[in-house]
Amino acid sequence: AQTVTQSQPEMSVQEAETVTLSCTYDTSESDYYLFWYKQPPSRQMILVIRQEAYKQQNATENRFSVNFQKAAKSFSLKISDSQLGDAAMYFCASPGGATNKLIFGTGTLLAVQP
């Protein structure tokens, strides 16, 4: 079965510091995308960043970047210069096989300390 594992239920970071959230996945797909979503208390799922598995270059979006290790099936999210608005639940997602469905990890709750 395809799985996504987030081993850090909770993380905390000081404002302006850097934090890394971990994710490992298991997929039988050969060409796929990986995703990080953010869910603030408003419960809206917001796409943070997307990585194409066939690209060796790690994706970046402003303060957000990934460390993608395809052989290890690892896909961590780095948040630089953390801001109070970054406080949220973060979910990692990988493809779930047919029908383009996504499999989500259990999430990491990020707290940002002022």
Place this chain on the structure above:
Amino acid sequence: SAVISQKPSRDICQRGTSLTIQCQVDSQVTMMFWYRQQPGQSLTLIATANQGSEATYESGFVIDKFPISRPNLTFSTLTVSNMSPEDSSIYLCSVDSGPSTDTQYFGPGTRLTVL
């Protein structure tokens, strides 16, 4: 990305009743998805809805409990039938941005409480 709206945003219902949740997209999309997020949990896919065909349900979810309609390329509904307190969850719809990226964008969710 597509703009997605859901109605209602929240509701409190009595057990044994049914609730229909609407999902509207501002552009035509091929695939729409319905997820359930139980309190403190991650997202679990209920079903995939394609226009013009029956929804494809994931293991553990059945059409009698969660009937889905997809009348056109911009709209879908999910009904939660014969509700029990265990159905209290956030229900989210999402749309696929297209075959080149497999990216899903989500609606704001519907928070359902069953008493």
